[in-house]
Amino acid sequence: MKGNAVFKSGYNRCLRRLAHLPPGARLPSENELALALDISRTTIRAVLAALEERGIVGRAGGQRHLVRVPTEPDHFPDVQTLSAGAAFERRFLEWILQGDFRAGQLLNAAELARQFGTSTTTIRECLARFQHFGLLERRPNSSWLFNGITVEFVREIYDVREMFELRATRSFIERPDTAPEWRELAVIEQEHRAILAHLDRDFALFPQADERLHRIIHEATGNRFIIDFYNVVATLFHYTYRWNREDARQRSATALTEHLDYIDALRSRDPRAIDARCRKHLRTACATLIGSIETRANTAAPHAAILT
Numbered sequence: 001m002k003g004n005a006v007f008k009s010g011y012n013r014c015l016r017r018l019a020h021l022p023p024g025a026r027l028p029s030e031n032e033l034a035l036a037l038d039i040s041r042t043t044i045r046a047v048l049a050a051l052e053e054r055g056i057v058g059r060a061g062g063q064r065h066l067v068r069v070p071t072e073p074d075h076f077p078d079v080q081t082l083s084a085g086a087a088f089e090r091r092f093l094e095w096i097l098q099g100d101f102r103a104g105q106l107l108n109a110a111e112l113a114r115q116f117g118t119s120t121t122t123i124r125e126c127l128a129r130f131q132h133f134g135l136l137e138r139r140p141n142s143s144w145l146f147n148g149i150t151v152e153f154v155r156e157i158y159d160v161r162e163m164f165e166l167r168a169t170r171s172f173i174e175r176p177d178t179a180p181e182w183r184e185l186a187v188i189e190q191e192h193r194a195i196l197a198h199l200d201r202d203f204a205l206f207p208q209a210d211e212r213l214h215r216i217i218h219e220a221t222g223n224r225f226i227i228d229f230y231n232v233v234a235t236l237f238h239y240t241y242r243w244n245r246e247d248a249r250q251r252s253a254t255a256l257t258e259h260l261d262y263i264d265a266l267r268s269r270d271p272r273a274i275d276a277r278c279r280k281h282l283r284t285a286c287a288t289l290i291g292s293i294e295t296r297a298n299t300a301a302p303h304a305a306i307l308t
Helices: 002-018 030-037 041-053 084-098 109-116 120-132 151-173 180-197 199-219 224-241 248-268 271-298 301-306
Strands: 057-060 063-066 106-108 136-139 143-146
Touching: 002 030, 002 041, 002 180, 030 041, 030 180, 041 057, 084 109, 084 120, 084 224, 106 109, 109 120, 120 136, 151 199, 151 224, 151 248, 151 271, 180 199, 180 248, 199 224, 199 248, 224 271, 248 271
Parallel strands: none
Antiparallel strands: 057 063, 106 143, 136 143
């Protein structure tokens, strides 16, 4: 499972790198791609073989070239690129956020293990992680109390997110111009501009673009605690964002524009500009999340006490 996730993650990153090349362009060597994508030569060979099989990459005279520009359907779903543990945690959190769970409801570890087809040990480890974030509290008889996604919780988690992300930007701008993160940033910028150019059709693609941008910034730290924290934040954002569909197009347009300003600041390597753009965008994201929670609470009369 882990190896499969590594392959799919490398495959998606390779697609994003190829997306800004014109058809017919020659690909870098296997060694160059492996280095740029931070994967092994064995994995990059498997990625390139899959790209050839899908007609995205061709080979002539021993040289690979781009046959067609990759599109979104060519990518593996983001959840498939996660490690087994991270994938399960995301599945569980998605299940909580997509369901009709409200603060005060109880979850049973044994029942969850049967439902998800996994061991109670895996379930308990997952629940313990969410207990650390304050989402759950342990109760007797293998039960867990769901505390709910509240406005207070969001404000607290965004305080930590701001601190971590500002720290991550310092690591990001310390990378040399030749580092793969800067090339990845260029691809992400193009994705943002493409969504803005066809906003009426593509605004729903924003959450995925949002996660790609913030993830490469957080991962630049190499700090497992910061990266682990962002995995939870990303899932919370994706699913609570869907609770409020009012003005979704305009909210996506605002966030995409703020992202482009943020990217410009990163390229400037000016700490003051980065600090200002980062804080501004995170304030907007926090307000969006709070608005989604309030909308969900207002449309669920029997559970109006979700907010604290």
